[in-house]
Amino acid sequence: xxxxxxxxxxxxxxxxxxxxxxxxxxxxxxxxxxxxxxxxxxxxxxxxxxxxxxxxxxxxxxxxxxxxxxxxxxxxxxxxxxxxxxxxxxxxxxxxxxxxxxxxxxxxxxxxxxxxxxxxxxxxxxxxxxxxxxxxxxxxxxxxxxxxxxxxxxxxxxxxxxxxxxxxxxxxxxxxxxxxxxxxxxxxxxxxxxxxxxxxxxxxxxxxxxx
Numbered sequence: 001x002x003x004x005x006x007x008x009x010x011x012x013x014x015x016x017x018x019x020x021x022x023x024x025x026x027x028x029x030x031x032x033x034x035x036x037x038x039x040x041x042x043x044x045x046x047x048x049x050x051x052x053x054x055x056x057x058x059x060x061x062x063x064x065x066x067x068x069x070x071x072x073x074x075x076x077x078x079x080x081x082x083x084x085x086x087x088x089x090x091x092x093x094x095x096x097x098x099x100x101x102x103x104x105x106x107x108x109x110x111x112x113x114x115x116x117x118x119x120x121x122x123x124x125x126x127x128x129x130x131x132x133x134x135x136x137x138x139x140x141x142x143x144x145x146x147x148x149x150x151x152x153x154x155x156x157x158x159x160x161x162x163x164x165x166x167x168x169x170x171x172x173x174x175x176x177x178x179x180x181x182x183x184x185x186x187x188x189x190x191x192x193x194x195x196x197x198x199x200x201x202x203x204x205x206x207x208x209x210x211x
């Protein structure tokens with residue numbers, strides 16, 4: 001596809017700069033990451049509001065043809081040291097295959113969504129996700145999920161180091177406390193966007209209305 005035939009979206013108002021940094025994003029070069037939207041974490045964090053925001057964004061992204069990535073965390077018979085440590089520290093990491101491990105049924109995942117299974121916090125670690133996104137030509141990432149200070153930040157930080165242009169969707173993320181959520185989003189914007197930017201889902205919908 002030539003540059004002239006690519007349908008570009010309007011840049012998104014975000015902090016600390018308008019996203020993406022070069023003003024260029026489209027369905028073909030963008031992915032929506034849904035991190036940890038599983039039955040157990042949704043229930044434990046009472047994250048119904050954040051789930052609703054992510055679901056609405058998912059519907060819009062799917063309609064536009066944006067790549068969808070859904071990440072679920074769990075532990076198996078051969079539990080990784082990282083999963084064991086996170087569970088010992090109080091993180092909810094359900095057993096793989098259990099009812100609690102499944103994606104929340106209120107998240108309308110399309111049949112062509114990329115499903116990634118992890119044990120820790122970083123969706124890129126030993127999963128092949130980076131290679132799959134590169135293969136598809138993805139360079140921009142919208143991140144949602146929980147906890148903000150766990151899966152979301154670890155994945156965004158790793159993606160940023162890989163050269164992806166990242167934005168955390170604040171109202172579609174939730175921390176293990178409101179203080180941790182707010183603090184982690186502030187850290188994301190340090191140094192004029194050290195790890196990317198932060199915006200609300202309404203800002204994304206507003207930008208997409210200007211197509």
